[in-house]
Amino acid sequence: xxxxxxxxxxxxxxxxxxxxxxxxxxxxxxxxxxxxxxxxxxxxxxxxxxxxxxxxxxxxxxxxxxxxxxxxxxxxxxxxxxxxxxxxxxxxxxxxxxxxxxxxxxxxxxxxxxxxxxxxxxxxxxxxxxxxxxxxxxxxxxxxxxxxxxxxxxxxxxxxxxxxxxxxxxxxxxxxxxxxxxxxxxxxxxxxxxxxx
Numbered sequence: 259x260x261x262x263x264x265x266x267x268x269x270x271x272x273x274x275x276x277x278x279x280x281x282x283x284x285x286x287x288x289x290x291x292x293x294x295x296x297x298x299x300x301x302x303x304x305x306x307x308x309x310x311x312x313x314x315x316x317x318x319x320x321x322x323x324x325x326x327x328x329x330x331x332x333x334x335x336x337x338x339x340x341x342x343x344x345x346x347x348x349x350x351x352x353x354x355x356x357x358x359x360x361x362x363x364x365x366x367x368x369x370x371x372x373x374x375x376x377x378x379x380x381x382x383x384x385x386x387x388x389x390x391x392x393x394x395x396x397x398x399x400x401x402x403x404x405x406x407x408x409x410x411x412x413x414x415x416x417x418x419x420x421x422x423x424x425x426x427x428x429x430x431x432x433x434x435x436x437x438x439x440x441x442x443x444x445x446x447x448x449x450x451x452x453x454x455x
Contacts, residue, residue: 261439262389263343264319265290266334268352268375270411271324277419279395280327280410282353283375286393286426287320293430296320304340305333314434319343323375330375331382338383345388349436352376353410357394360421362429364436364445365390389441393425 267287275281291298296311298320309320319341323333338345346366352373357363367387370376380386396418398405414422428448435444 260344260347261316262318262349262437263316263347264321264337264341264349266321266323266330266337266348266350268327268330268350268373269322270326271322275411277413278411279414279418279422280353282393282395282422282426283351284322285422286351286391286429287322289426290430290433291320298322300324304336306337308337314437316437318437327375329378331378331380334379335382345383345385349389349391350376350379351391351393353395354392355395355397355406355410357392357396358421359394359396359414359418360425361392361394362425362448363392363394364432364441364448365392366441389436391429391436393422393429395422 265287267283269275269281269284291309291311294311294313296309298307298309301308304321305325306321306323311318311320321333321337323330325333338348352375354371354373356371366389370380370386395410395414398409432444432448
């Protein structure tokens, strides 16, 4: 497989959403941009904020859709067309209810798992054949469907926020492999518990 040319962080724009669980994807790309001195600028034709950065000996585009989570697909599809990037050269970073805080998992293809940003990207692309980085945010508990929306749109506890940031840090440790197309190596390192003998 070829390496990456685009990393998309999913989230909601606006200061009121900045520290919410649903913005874990934004947290990731913001931290990456800071690490490599990248600066985001508004790209209205792509309905998002973009930054071009140099990372792991490659030029990479970073994208934060400003469409709100549920309409992320319009921005992502426009960026892929505009920059002539194939979907399998893209990594989408998003929050995941099915993983506990502190967990991060790489995945290629498969379903959207009810994540509304992914659902909209699927609708615009017609498939899910792209890389994802799932950042665990935990779940409010079984039988609590009514609590899911306030949960994802709420701020995590200090302990959960620290776990989420730790997961993002561990994902950064394997990101050079992902960018270079060494996905199996990245997945093995990220998914293997650190205390394993």
